[in-house]
Amino acid sequence: MSNVEGLNKSFLNGESVERLNKSFINGKWEEGLSSRSYDIVNPYDKSVITSVKLATSKQVEEAFELAAEAQKSWAKTTVEERREVLQKAADYLKENHDEIVQILSRETGGTILKANVEHHLTMEFLEEAIKYADEVGTSREVPGGPEGKVNKIYRLPLGVIASISPFNFPMNLSMRTIAPAIALGNSVVHKPDIQVGLSGGVILAKAFEFAGLPKGVFNMILTDIEEIGDDMLTNPHSKLISFTGSTAVGRHIGEIAGRNLKRVALELGGNSPLVVLSDADVDQAVNAAVFGKFIHQGQICMIINRIIVHQDVYDEFVEKFVERAKALPYGDQTDPTTVIGPLVNERQMEKALNFIEQAKKDGVTVALEGKKVGNVLTPTVFTDVDPSSNLAQSELFAPIATIIKAQSDEIAIEIANNTEHGLSSAIFTKDLEKGEELALQVDAGMTHINDQTVNDAPNIPFGGNKSSGLGRFGNPWVVGEFTTTKWVSVQTKYRQFPF
Incomplete structure (x- = not known):
């Protein structure tokens, strides 16, 4: 039996998940010191997966102190050393695929399809980080200055990265920050959403432990805001705060970061439009809309939130979309045939029902x-929605579809831009040249022609405009986000000064 196989059995059976319900600080599994505990449950049947003793503010402070010290040595490692660790972590996640997918499904309420997609994206972000691990420590020369001056531009690690990830895609949205941070010589203090602490934190910590990452370089904290407040944001050791979540929380983080002159990487809320133009292939647009609206019950920041359809094809689109939505199978997310699983918690259900x-x-x-049906909400479809209504202007985060009629293609684009958000978007048209022209008119970080809005890859500039965030993930853009540049000049000939 290989070591990976051994870890597979020792970690992912029920008993060991119970055992690893701890934070990972300085290379050790540490039980939280709070008097409070949190039950991580399956959103479908409310069964308890594990119970976690929450970490305290003191433990968070300790994690940052240790991360700052560990980063000094990690920054001096070779490219080969960093790549070896990242590759071993990838090997662990690959070898334990089946068990990880089951935990992802049980803990997030996501279907087996969604869990497989998330595992795949996690692997892609990790494997892409291996490619750009050589971007730090080297220099390039640029001309300029007095005679004899040699200008060298270095890219250096930032230091400690504070990482905060959400409940919906906890594994890959955590790895999207953690992998580049580690690849580029930084250390990390990571807090996953406690609702999904296993898939958003414990599994990743286990992968890096298996990979032999030096202690203190990656620290994972299982806790909640009630326990630690803004400690992840205000700690003086963090040089960048990476957060994926709501716009309201993102604004709060931005205010604190601004006061403390910290960098941020913020991927926030969305109100993504799917625009169906007059010449669109309606059947293909319906196929894309059903997937891009209802995957993971609509609980994705770049989910289709508004479907904007030209009046010439409106009735046909609505009829076909409703028929498809009506037939989607729902229920226990661990059943491979399920498409609509549970919402993540009762609070999300209450919000959806209120909408x-x-x-x-x-x-x-x-x-x-x-x-x-229990904590499952089957698809709801609203039509003839006013584009300025509360329904159209709200991020629904639920299997609720809103369909808006547009009198022209130009008006459809105006409606698409009528939102404070600007994360993802999509346009359906048979005229690809026109589609690309209109794509540039949509005020969003990403626009997909003849596809739906939920797309991600490790080598594209992922991020939003307006209230949907700041910064870009993806190679090479994330390299600039997670490093600092330094100018070193060498005067090789004596310089004459004017006085």
């Missing part, structure tokens, strides 16, 4: 009425 009830009170047309 639905308010829209009904406002007189919005209901083309398909969903139903609450």
Whole structure:
């Protein structure tokens, strides 16, 4: 039996998940020192997966202190050393694929399809980071200055990265920060959403422990805001705060970071439009809209939040979309046939039901009425939605579709831009040249022609405009985000000064 196989059995059976319900600080599994505990549950049936003793502010402070010290040595490692660690972590995640997918599904409420997609994306971010681990420590020369001056531009690690990840895609949205940080010579203090502490934190810590990452370079804290407040944001050792989550929290982080002159990488809320133009292939647009609206029950920042359809194809689109949405299988997310699983918690369910009830009170047309089955909400479809209404302007984060009629292609683009957000977007048209021209008019970080809005890859500039965030992930853009540049000049000939 290989070491990886041994770790597979020792970590991912029920008993060891219970055992590894701890934070990972300075290379050790540490039980939280709080008097409070948190039960991580399966959103479908509320069964307890494990119970976590929460880490305290003192433990967070300790993690940052240790990370700052460990980073000094890690920054001096060779490219080969960093690549070896990242590759071993990737090997661990690959070898334990099946068990990890099961935990992802049980803990997040995501379907098996969604869990497989998330595992795949996690691997892609990790493997891409291996490629650019050589971007730090080397220099390039640029001309300029007096005779005899040699200008060298170095790219250096930032230091300690504070990482905060969300509940919806906890593994890959954590790795999207952790992998580049480590590859580029930084250390990390990471806090996953406690609801998904195993897939957002414990599994990743186990992978890096297996990979032999030096102690203190990666620290993972299982706790909540009630316990630690803003400690992840205010600690003086952190040089960058990487956060994926709501715009409201992102603004709070931005205020604190601004006061303390810290960098941020913020991927925030979305209100992504799918625009169906008059010449679109309606069947293909419906296929994309059903997937891009209902994957993971709509709980994705770049999910299709508004479907904007030209009046010439509106009725055909609505009829076909409703029929498809009505037939989606729902229930236990661990059943491979399930498409609509549970919302992550009762609070999200209550928010979704409130959106639905308010829209009904406002007189919005209901083309398909969903139903609450335990913590599962089946698809609801609203049509003839006013683009300026509360329903159209809110990030729904639920299997609720809003369809808006546009009188022209130009008006459709205006409606698409009528939002404070600007994360992802999509346009369906048979005229690809026109589609690309219109894509540049959409005020969003990403626009996909003849596809849906939920796309990600490790080598594209992922990020949003307006209230959807700051900064870009993806190679090579993330390299600039997670490093600092330094100018070193060498005067090789004596310089004459004017006085």
